[in-house]
Amino acid sequence: MKVIRLLFILTLLSSFSHAQSNKLKLNLDDTGKTYVKASLRMQLWARYFDTNPGTTINNEIANNVFDVSLRRVRMGISAQLTPKLYAYSLFGGNNLNSKTEKDFQFGMLDLYAEYEFAKEFSLGFGESGWEGLNRWNVRSSATLMSLDAPLFSLLTVNKNDDVARSLGIWAKGQVHKFDYILSLKNPSQFGVTATEGKVDYAINKPRKRISGYVKYEFLDNESNKSAYSGGAGTYMGTKNILNLGAGFMNQPKMTSQLVNGVEKYYNFKNWAVDVFYDAPLNKEKGTAITTYLGYNHNDFGPNYVRNVGANDITSGGTSFNGSGNDFPMMGTGNTTFFQLGYVLARGKKSYQLQPNIAIQYSDFDALDDKMIVYDLGVNCFFKGHDNKLTLSYQNRPVFQNINNQLKVDERKGMAVLQYQITIN
Numbered sequence: 001m002k003v004i005r006l007l008f009i010l011t012l013l014s015s016f017s018h019a020q021s022n023k024l025k026l027n028l029d030d031t032g033k034t035y036v037k038a039s040l041r042m043q044l045w046a047r048y049f050d051t052n053p054g055t056t057i058n059n060e061i062a063n064n065v066f067d068v069s070l071r072r073v074r075m076g077i078s079a080q081l082t083p084k085l086y087a088y089s090l091f092g093g094n095n096l097n098s099k100t101e102k103d104f105q106f107g108m109l110d111l112y113a114e115y116e117f118a119k120e121f122s123l124g125f126g127e128s129g130w131e132g133l134n135r136w137n138v139r140s141s142a143t144l145m146s147l148d149a150p151l152f153s154l155l156t157v158n159k160n161d162d163v164a165r166s167l168g169i170w171a172k173g174q175v176h177k178f179d180y181i182l183s184l185k186n187p188s189q190f191g192v193t194a195t196e197g198k199v200d201y202a203i204n205k206p207r208k209r210i211s212g213y214v215k216y217e218f219l220d221n222e223s224n225k226s227a228y229s230g231g232a233g234t235y236m237g238t239k240n241i242l243n244l245g246a247g248f249m250n251q252p253k254m255t256s257q258l259v260n261g262v263e264k265y266y267n268f269k270n271w272a273v274d275v276f277y278d279a280p281l282n283k284e285k286g287t288a289i290t291t292y293l294g295y296n297h298n299d300f301g302p303n304y305v306r307n308v309g310a311n312d313i314t315s316g317g318t319s320f321n322g323s324g325n326d327f328p329m330m331g332t333g334n335t336t337f338f339q340l341g342y343v344l345a346r347g348k349k350s351y352q353l354q355p356n357i358a359i360q361y362s363d364f365d366a367l368d369d370k371m372i373v374y375d376l377g378v379n380c381f382f383k384g385h386d387n388k389l390t391l392s393y394q395n396r397p398v399f400q401n402i403n404n405q406l407k408v409d410e411r412k413g414m415a416v417l418q419y420q421i422t423i424n
Contacts, residue, residue: 052317152296154330196258211250218242369406
């Protein structure tokens with residue numbers, strides 16, 4: 001019923017639109033410089049994957065899974081209330097599947113306001129995804145090149161944040177070719193009881209998390225209007241982008257463990273550097289290239305590692321990975337992430353294809369083998385990102401404790417067909 005009500009609101013908003021054919025936009029003045037705008041988006045998944053050893057569904061062994069799910073649903077409402085004052089809200093939910101269907105949560109994700117003193121300096125506060133470290137911390141899931149975001153970059157997702165969002169205050173701006181974000185966030189109150197020899201989130205007064213990211217834009221500038229307007233996964237050659245970026249993220253005493261019965265706390269310390277390139281190759285044919293390379297150093301405390309599987313519906317599991325499609329996604333150590341995509345010539349077709357590849361290469365302190373995940377995919381753009389079909393295959397390692405060493409025992413695969421549609 002919540003989704004139906006939201007669709008009704010969008011329909012009403014679109015009926016009041018003027019001078020903006022087929023757009024969910026209502027101008028507040030004759031110039032269009034102040035406005036209220038809405039958008040609606042969903043990502044549908046049909047997938048098949050081989051599960052990790054010992055995986056169960058309702059206590060029954062499940063060696064593989066085929067399912068249909070709603071990966072994301074989003075409704076955004078933004079308002080340029082005055083030439084200087086901007087407000088943004090985003091509602092939605094993730095992972096409506098056979099496990100969550102009856103209690104699926106559709107709620108507020110972002111709600112904040114920003115005041116732009118000048119192009120070089122804006123100040124905002126509220127609940128948002130504005131945060132530093134690397135390109136993927138301020139990015140839109142609507143414009144991804146690979147099937148999904150590189151989730152390893154959402155380091156504390158759904159632990160001491162809310163779907164990678166937190167309450168806080170931030171400053172951002174563009175100074176010539178430099179684009180920056182500096183954020184101070186309130187992590188959520190979350191933790192687990194400290195145990196001997198295992199680092200996890202501490203039960204204490206959460207310290208403030210500070211983060212920042214600056215990039216130098218050699219060619220075209222990207223938008224920094226909202227946390228999701230820039231940071232595209234691919235522009236499909238509609239822009240000419242070459243960015244070099246660097247960032248950090250720190251939070252004191254975020255994790256802890258017992259050492260000889262005494263609780264010891266660890267600071268959360270991270271830094272990253274990356275480069276992003278997106279450019280047309282032949283404008284007449286519509287060909288374009290997109291590539292990204294980033295290096296991340298993450299420190300949660302000694303030997304911390306966390307297994308995560310996107311949109312997982314399973315339980316159980318007898319391997320180190322856990323159940324379903326989980327794998328060691330983030331932890332203390334170093335991660336290199338690479339993406340490459342190529343938009344094929346348009347020709348006389350009404351669509352365009354973009355084959356792409358993504359590789360996560362992680363050297364986690366807790367693991368004795370490298371953690372390497374491959375994603376191979378192809379996007380079929382009917383109307384850019386607003387109407388696209390994606391076919392993707394992911395290959396992940398399964399770690400087992402072999403002679404007291406955490407090593408790769410086998411590899412498993414997952415194939416996903418995704419359809420994304422956006423109304424804006």
